[in-house]
Amino acid sequence: MKKTILLMAASILGLIVLLIGSLKYKISYARTEVLTAASENGVYELTAYMIGEPDFPFGATHCRFELKEGKKTITKYRFELHDDGCNASPGNFEIMWEDDAVLVHTTASEQEDQFYRLFFDGRKETWQEE
Numbered sequence: 001m002k003k004t005i006l007l008m009a010a011s012i013l014g015l016i017v018l019l020i021g022s023l024k025y026k027i028s029y030a031r032t033e034v035l036t037a038a039s040e041n042g043v044y045e046l047t048a049y050m051i052g053e054p055d056f057p058f059g060a061t062h063c064r065f066e067l068k069e070g071k072k073t074i075t076k077y078r079f080e081l082h083d084d085g086c087n088a089s090p091g092n093f094e095i096m097w098e099d100d101a102v103l104v105h106t107t108a109s110e111q112e113d114q115f116y117r118l119f120f121d122g123r124k125e126t127w128q129e130e
Contacts (some may be wrong), residue, residue: 028052034063035090039097044069044120046095046102050088051078058085065101066120073115083108 028072045068054061060080086109092125094105095103101119113129 001039011104013055013120026053031064032087034088035093035095037095037102039102044097044102046118048088048093048104054085054087055073056082056085061086061088061108063088065104067120069120075118075124077116077124078120079106079114079116079126081106081108082110084110 006059021058029052032050034050036045036047038045039079047067051062060082063079063081065075065077065079067077072087077106081092083092092106092108094107096103096105098117101117104116104118106114106116115125115127115129117125119125
């Protein structure tokens with residue numbers, strides 16, 4: 001009898017830990033693809049991801065750019081969008097391909113327009129529109 005109760009308690013505790021871990025992963029670490037764009041020549045690809053969920057309540061949305069050449073990752077760049085706690089969407093991004101880089105213009109309701117230039121050699125630049 002004691003063994004059965006201990007086994008049930010351990011099982012319930014295990015399920016609770018699993019549920020909490022899954023929820024923590026979804027809220028803080030899960031990577032959700034927002035958009036992917038390829039260069040005109042098809043050599044380079046930029047993907048924007050939302051990482052986890054926006055901070056509660058009405059907080060920043062954590063994001064990441066990944067620039068690839070074929071299967072090789074050139075750079076990963078983390079940034080935040082301040083858009084009243086909304087999920088990142090393709091409407092937050094405008095992508096322009098250049099000869100040696102990709103320029104990304106981000107917009108959100110609670111921040112100045114932000115620009116990111118990710119060079120094909122791994123360098124990065126960022127600035128705000130004034």
